[in-house]
Amino acid sequence: MTAINIVIIGYGGMGSYHQKELMPHELVNVIGVYDIAQKAQDKAREAGLTVYDSLEQVLKDASVEAVLIATPNDVHKALSIAALRAGKQVICEKPVAMNVGELDDILAVAAETGNTFMVHQNRRWDPDFLVIRELYQNGQIGDLFQIESRVQGANGIPGDWREQAEHGGGMLLDWGVHLIDQILWLIDNPVKSMAADFSYVLGQEVDDGFILYLTFENGIRSLIEVGTTNYSQLPRWYVKGLNGAAKIDNWDLSGEIVVATNQADLVAPAPIKAGVGLTKTMAPPSEEATKKVAITEVLPEFPSFYQNFYDVLRNGAAPIVKNDEVRKVLSLIDSVFDLVKS
Ligand code: NAD
The missing domain is CATH 3.40.50.720 (NAD(P)-binding Rossmann-like Domain)
Incomplete structure (x- = not known):
């Protein structure tokens, strides 16, 4: 060959x-x-x-x-x-x-x-994304119903053509295209509705970040967020399933997967003192109610x-x-620009 x-x-x-x-x-x-x-x-x-x-x-x-x-x-x-x-x-x-x-x-x-x-679209091979994809497919934390995907920097937009609209600058076209590609490839279901907001904190002609909410016809909701003015970062991924949750902090796969044990004889959570009040609703799950599972690397089953x-x-x-997947991503991006302009 x-x-x-x-x-x-x-x-x-x-x-x-x-x-x-x-x-x-x-x-x-x-x-x-x-x-x-x-x-x-x-x-x-x-x-x-x-x-x-x-x-x-x-x-x-x-x-x-x-x-x-x-x-x-x-x-x-x-x-x-x-x-x-x-x-x-x-x-x-x-x-x-x-x-x-x-x-x-x-x-x-x-x-x-x-x-x-x-x-x-190389971020289909990202180790953090492959862990989420595995969770989506293997049901370890039940059916996923909320998927939050974020990247947050603190260095503004790189000082090159990415600051200029005529060259296709801005974060929706830069990082947005990666994160949207991952979510659309993962969920593979039509988008029912969306909402979006751009950020212009740096006062430039292109977006320095954005928040995008997508609701899919199968009921899954996804929040995609890109920021370039974040001196403290939220996790790269936060996903909720019907039987647990996962948080991946960064590209190094630090974080946790929490799985509900679903034991019938569990003691109901007791109220806790929270701030200057009392709550049972927001009490953490008891030790018996959940188990933590380490995040391990998932190798792609594709070349x-x-x-x-x-x-x-x-x-x-x-x-x-x-190319039809790439077209769906770009079409969604076009719709986000239209939505934000209108
Ligand atoms: P860059 O500014 O570092 O490099 C772009 C290069 O293209 C420059 O050297 C410039 O002189 C050259 N160039 C400009 N117009 C040209 C032309 N008409 N013919 C030949 N050369 C020309 O930008 P970059 O960060 O390397 O980004 C380049 C592309 O790669 C962008 O589309 C960007 O979105 C993409 N990118 C992808 C990833 C990824 O992970 N997939 C990461 C970074 C950048």
């Missing part, structure tokens, strides 16, 4: 990350990079990489089978279409495009040319993104990140 020769377009933070990740990979081989910025070109040369002078040079090079687009979001569409039309297979970074209209233009060219177009790209091209495998 021959390796896929790939060129990375956009050798900034994520482009160089891909290059490092792919270095030991035998099936996808980075043969060069293309970037419009001198600084990025210099960095690539220092790393010993071949640097292409122009996009045309990449697209005309018959030894290039695929390109990986890791540029700011507003140029994903033009680069993807140019590459597909030149007969290249394409991996595109998230968010795939600025809106669904742009994505549909890309998908039309992918269909017309028959070339592969895959979006790097890595790069392996899957290879399998799609060489072995006719189905993509793990499907």
Whole structure:
């Protein structure tokens, strides 16, 4: 089986990350990079990489089978279409495009040319997400009915194109697309209703965070929250099931899973002094009523993104990140922008 020769377009933070990740990979081989910025070109040369002078040079090079687009979001569409039309297979970074209209233009060219177009929704492989997915599927804490997914930073929006609307900046398009992709992939059920609010604490032209509430037709509710001004953080995940709850504090999988023991002969909770009052409702469960279970790593039962790209091209495998799923995520994001504007 021959390796896929790939060129990375956009050798900034994520482009160089891909290059490092792919270095030991035998099936996808980075043969060069293309970037419009001198600084990025210099960095690539220092790393010993071949640097292409122009996009045309990449697209005309018959030894290039695929390109990986890791540029700011507003140029994903033009680069993807140019590459597909030149007969290249394409991996595109998230968010795939600025809106669904742009994505549909890309998908039309992918269909017309028959070339592969895959979006790097890599957080489907995140260990914390895989634990939640396992809980969702194995019923350890009963059917989940509330799923809260948060990421909270304290450093504002990175001082680059992410601060500018024309480049597709803002946190809904940045982190939002990851968290929404995880939730829609997990729950796989139509959204019945939603509510959303953006935050502009930093006074910039794009959202520095948002809160999104989704209610699915199957009754599950999800809260998705992204913040960049949080000096103290809430857990990455808080989920409630009919028979327990789970809290994952961060990407290191610290936290707890609490499972109700459901013993018929349990003593009813006694009132506790709470602040300057008394409560039975808010008393913690007795020791016998629950047990704590350690959070353990769950390995994905599906191959890595790069392996899957290879399998799609060489072995006719189905993509793990499907374009109709990516379209649903972007369509929801479009609706959130419309909702907040109205
Ligand atoms: P960056 O600013 O660090 O790098 C972007 C690079 O693209 C720059 O070097 C810039 O010169 C180059 N560039 C701009 N326009 C170009 C063009 N027309 N042709 C060639 N090169 C061009 O940005 P980044 O953080 O690397 O983000 C790039 C993309 O990767 C974005 O879409 C972002 O959302 C995505 N990203 C994904 C993840 C993830 O986990 N999947 C993480 C970070 C970023």
